[in-house]
Each structure stands twice: as structure tokens, then as C-alpha cells.
Amino acid sequence: MSQTVADLRVERKPKLSETVVAAIRKQLLAGEVPPGQKLPTEGQLTETFGVSRTVIREALAKLAADGLVEARQGAGVFVSEHISTTFGVLAADMGAKDSVALNVLEVRLAIEIESAGLAAIRRNAAQEAAIQEAFFEFERLLLASQPTGPADLAFHRAIASATNNPFYVEMLDVLGRRAIPCDVTSPWSTELVQSDEYQRGLQREHLVILNAISAGDAEAAREAMRTHLTRSQQRYRERLQARQAYYANSLKAASTE
Template sequence: MSETILQEPRPERRPKLADRVVAELRQQLIAGTLAPGQKLPTESRLTQTYGVSRTVVREAIAALAADGLVEPRQGAGVFVVEQPASAFSLISAEVGNKISHALNVLEVRMGIEIESAALAAQRRNSAQEARIYEAYADFDRQLGARQATGKSDFAIHRAIAAATNNPFYVEVLDALGGRTIPCDVASPWGTESVLTVDYQVGLQREHWKIIKAISAGDGQAARDAMRAHLTASQQRYRERLAGFDPATITTASRPRGS
């Protein structure tokens, strides 16, 4: 009887394997490696690629289909849907490039990234921590070259989300895409034409406080630093919405944060 009880948890391995396959295929869909309308590899190929059984592959495909990301077609295979129906995928379609929408994005980010910073401090591994530092260094290089820093800014936040080891934090940021750093995508609010070098240096100081707290494993400090960063960003966007020109705001009068 006791041996039977000990063996009961074994079937749990199958959904865990399916979850891993789902996560990897979902990342390919988000990254565009698997494009809309493209046919997925055959069931046989997927079993070889991921080292799992056909049953696991079928469970993974069923989960993706339930999320509206892929569509099995009888006798033809499984295809990436042209317009994904998942809630996360719809975020990008609904959010425009107005400054008021930038404030909406920041509000969503506060609900997600404050806690993700704390989780990153508690859960990150050395490779994930290194990727956060690499993204920070890329921002510095772009700033020194007077290039737009939006992509590296996004990379910092994405690396922090990845360090939570919860793939849904990354999925939300990927769904928002470039809108995660709205000042870098919405004309005439682009970094190149509006934001000063001094302004971006301030952003990087805020990033550094977050990263230092994560590196120290201090979840509360990371949470506080991310909150300060995003709150300051909200304030700056409200000033722009009210008609302020950020170029006229002195370093001393600028709110601390990003």
C-alpha cells in the first residue's frame, strides 16, 4: 500500500513537461521565430526537439490552441494563427502611441514590475543577474554614442522580469513590446528629439538602484527602487501631457527616477 502511495505523484511529470514545451513554443511565437500563418514542425519533429513523448506534444499543442495562438487543421497540421486571440496579444493592438496611453502603460507596469523586481532579487541566478548587467552596460554604450536607448532600457526591464523565473512576467512585457518604454516610440516624444542626455543619465541612475538591490538579494529595496523609478516616470509624462517641455526642466527640479 505504501509503495503504491509513493508512486502516485509520478504522473505529474507529464504536465510539467508539457508546460515546458508550451513555454518554449510561446516564446518563439512572441519573438516571431514562428510567424503568423506558419506551420509548426510535425509532431514527430517536436518530440525529437524537446525530448518528450507524443502525448506531451499533444498536450502542449492543445494548451496553445486553447490560448488562441495556434490552430490545428485536420490533415494539414498545426498553424500559427494570423491574429492571436490571447488577452496578452490583444494588448499591443489596443494601446496606441498617444502620451495618455503611455500613462496607461506605466500604470500597468507598476502593477507588474514592482513585484517582479522583488522576485528577481529573491530568485535570480548568476546568469540572469549577468544579463541584467549586460543590458545596463548596453544602455551606457548607446547613451555615450548619442543613440536612442529605448531598446536597451526595455532589455533591462525584460531581464529583470526573466530573473523572476515566472514566464508570465516576461510575456506581459513582450506583449507590450516597444510600448513598455513609451517615450522611445511615440512621436513627437522620441528619445532622439525630446529627451536630453541628462534626462537619460537620470534614468540610468534609477536603473542602477534597482539593479544594486536585486544583486544584494534585497527584495524590499528592489521593490521600492522600482516603484520610485516608475512613479517618477508617471510624473514626467503627466508634465508632458500638461504641456511642459522636459528640455526646460533643470536637473535639480526633475523628480528623481525614470
Template sequence: MTTHLNTAPPPANLNSSRRQKLSERIAGSLRQDFLSGQFSVGHKLPTESQLALSFGVSRTVIREAIAALVADGMLETRQGAGIFVIGLQRHQPLDGPILRQDRSSNISHALNVLEVRIALETESAALAAARRNPSQEAQIQENFFEFDRLLQLGKPTGQADFAFHRSIAEATNNPFYVEVLDALGERTIPCDVNSPHATEEVLSFAYQAGLQREHLAILNAISAGDAACARDAMRAHLSASQERYRERLRDRRTRYQSGVETT
């Protein structure tokens, strides 16, 4: 018996060697087949049983592979009909240098997203003030304090920030607000430490405490049921965020011009 001393915790060296699941291998194989143009949109794949047979695995594995590709937007399954190709040019799975590249030139994108958020969230804040039920009000407040707790602990707050805004969208009782906000997704989180454009300034206590002050104004307005006030507070918050972004752009330019490099 081989004995490894590894009582190591699971801290998960993420993308390192891990035996690939069969369904992942097969999903990758199929994905490559699609991308190489062997199948065109609308084509029907062989049945699950046939695929299972030809790959030499069980139908379970095939189904999980198909499920992954469906989640990617490449395939569509129709009960009783079959499996069909519906799209090919989707984003890469995960391991993207593409993602990182995308981020680096992304501050201008973030500014654009913020602009859309101003439109969306000023209204959602107003609606939330008018319509929130007690449970939703409590949820908003909870997320507010969660942000605060993480802030005191010096932990990353980006996710809590998003949760706060999201719970306000939920309090509109209009599911589309939530869905649009979700769709905008991570691009809406400006201040996560995990973000590639996190700087010391973003992480500073003072910076985040400022955010929290703005959040508090929003929370108070919604709790009070003051729609107009909530609208203004949200607009002030997001406008301030926009301004913070612009400042960061200026900072970067300044640092570049003065030749300060900390590599």
C-alpha cells in the same frame, strides 16, 4: 550583360521597389479574399496541393503564404485536417498609416500602459531579487551596461531599455511575466529615438542619464537580493517615467498656447 555600377551598400531603402515574392503576392490575394467576406470563420480552404495547382505555383510557395497568414492570426492549420479560417479582422500587415495615426494620440495610452507596468514590474523586480540565479543577474547587469554604452555613444537606447526591464522579468523565473511584458511590447518603450514622440528633451544626455541612475538603483537592489528595496526602486523609476510623460503633455500644451511652431 547589363552592368550596374551599384556596388552600393545594402542600406535598404525599405519599402521601395523590390520584386514581390510569390508567396507574398499569394498571401495578399488570399487576405483580400478573406476580408472581402468570401470566406467565413470556420471554413475550410482547399488543400495545399489544390491551391498550388490553382495558383500555378509550387506547394512550397503556398505553404509560406499560409504561414504568413497563420502568423497574422487569420488561418489555422491542423495536421491531417486542413486549413481553416479562424479570424478576419486582424491588424493590417505593415505599411500602416494606421500605425502612425495610432501613435500620435498615444501618450494617454502610454500613461495607461505605464500604470499597468507599475503593477507588474514592481512585483517582478521583487521576485527577481528573491529568485534570480547568477546567470540572470549577470544578464540584467549586461543590459544595464549596454544601455550605458549606447548612451555614451549617443545612440538610441530605447531597445536596450526594454531589454533591461525584460531581463528582470526573466529573472522571476515565471515565464508569464516575460510574456505579458512582451505582449505590451513597444507601447512600453517611452524613450526611443525612433518613437514618433521623441523630442529633444527625451534625447538629451541628462534625461537618459537620469533614467540610468534609476536603473542602477534597481540593479543594485536585485543584486543584493533585497526584494523590498527592488520593489521600491522599480516603483520609483516607473512613477518618474509617468511624471516625465505628464510633463511632456504639459510642454506640448504650453508650446501650442504660446504659438511656437517650428514647422
């Protein structure tokens, strides 16, 4: 059997344990269980997630491998102490103000540039496929005139994941939630974000990154990611100004009524 282009879009069904890992990780990063605190028992998690204990155990093992939790036989599974001192504090301090958002975006830039370089070196086949998958998904959504935000996020997340350093993913999760501008509901972004030209440009930049990573060229990958993100920064700034102008106008309009 030959390999077609479609095969590259590996739509590999995620393992149950991966779903559980994602869910628990999200909760932990959100600080729903304080560090040092005990997680629900495997039995309880079995009920809440509706899967067998095997799956729960595999998920917890993965989280333990990432250093997020520690299991103590006879006692329970506990959230690692350091995790939230690293990321919780950070998340707590970040207000949603714009000046902050720009600064956060800048930190994210640092993280992602290095991610791209490491991904080029360390990625495995599945991880590379995941990046490609996100790329094609973006393409598909673009052709279907649907919001591409999720695919964009997935693309960057897949790259972070390909570093094989879980902290990069976590950083991106924490930072990205605030910094990624994909607010399709707001009036100032619909025009900009959803314009085909805008998204085509994004996709062109994505392609350069993807090629560099596939080629295993760390230097090129970093450079491609740098130009992509600095341009995104620029676009974000422009959008902020557009929004301010919009508000100014609506205020003026309201006052004249």
C-alpha cells in the same frame, strides 16, 4: 584565469532554439495564429527558420513548458486556448490614445514592481548577468551618444525574465510595446529623451534597482523600481504636455503663413 570586469558582460551567444522561441512567441502574442489553431508542422518550421528539426523541437518544448502551445502526437502543435484570452483581448482593446497610454503605463508599473521583487529572490546567475549586460549596454550607448531605448527595454525585460514566470515577460511585451516612450524620431522627444542629464538620471535609478536585485533584497528592489517608474510616469506626462505645446505652436505657425 582571473575574472575581469569585462567578463561580467557575458555576451553569451544565444542558442538557436532561443532565437526561434522568441520569434514564435512574438507571432503568438501578436495573434497571428488564433488560439486552438494548429501551428505549422515541425518540418515546415524547419524550412522557414532554416534550422534542424532538433532546434525546432527544443523551441516548441520551451513554448509548451510556458503553456503557450500544446503538442499532440500524431496531430500537431496547437496554440493554447487561454493565452490569447488573457493577452489578446488586452492588446486588442488598447488604443494608442494618450489617456490610455498613461493607464497602461500604470498597469505596467504594477507588473514591473512585483517583477523586481521576484527577480531579487529567484534570479539565477545567467539571468543576473543578463540584467547587468543590459545595464552596461545602456552605459556604452550613452557614452557613444547613441539611442539608449533598446538597452532600456532590454534591462526591464531581463528583470521580468528573471522572475522565472513567463507571464511577466509576456505582459511586459504586450504592455511595453505601447507604453515605453522611446520615440526618438519625434521632435518633442529628441530634446528630452536624448539629453545626457535625462539618461544619466535613468541610469542612476537603474543602478539602484540592479544593486537591490543582486543583493537579493526583494523589498528594496520593489521600492527602487517603484521610484524609477513613478518618475518615468512623471517624465512621460511632462513630455505629453511638451508635445501638445509643440503641436499647438506648429498649428499656430501654419495658420499664420
